[in-house]
Amino acid sequence: MNLKYLKAFIYIFLIALFFFPSYIFSYPFSPVEYKKPFIYPLQGKILIGFREEYFDNEKSAHYKHTGIDISGNPGEQVLAAGTGTVLYTGFSPIGGRTVVIGHNTMIRTTYLNLQSIYVSKGDSVKQGDIIASIGALDDPSCDEYHLHFGIIYNDAYLDPVQLLNIDYCSISRFLRLEYIQRSFRIY
Secondary structure (H helix, E strand, O other): OHHHHHHHHHHHHHHHHHHOHHHHHHOOOOOOOOOOOOOOOOOOOEEEOOOOEEEEOOOOEEEEOOOEEEEOOOOOEEEOOOOEEEEEEEEEOOOEEEEEEEOOOOEEEEEEEEEEEOOOOOOEEOOOOEEEEEOOOOOOOOOOOEEEEEEEEOOEEEOHHHHHOOOHHHHHHHOOEEEOOOOEEEO
């Protein structure tokens, strides 16, 4: 029975090769590109790192930083770090204009110190979509124009730099990811 299918395949291939050679030989064979789950939302220098201590002059108190501050210029566009749904847009007393994107039930990314917000609660966004621009100075952790970016997993802040710089291609052979309704599960 397998020989029957093999003969049929060879027959069809030879017909295609004879009648459509340019189609067969012009098909661009390229390696599969792996898309990282998260990208940097803004290209710039990291001014304040994760868990670095800073002093809030207004409250006269020391705090540990819950994300990273990425430098930028006023009006510079902020991109969605990953695909997801906008859970919150509004004002935060800690960092001014804020966007929160949910990527699944466990992972959220936060974008603070924004000048303008271009998305609304409930919007679906894809990785790389423009969601906001920077230009406010509401975040007390740094006096320069910047984006405060955070990643929350299961209600705990994670170091964004560690997650953004993982070489997913090298670890993918150890993991099996299963896509489940805009989410993923790691085995």
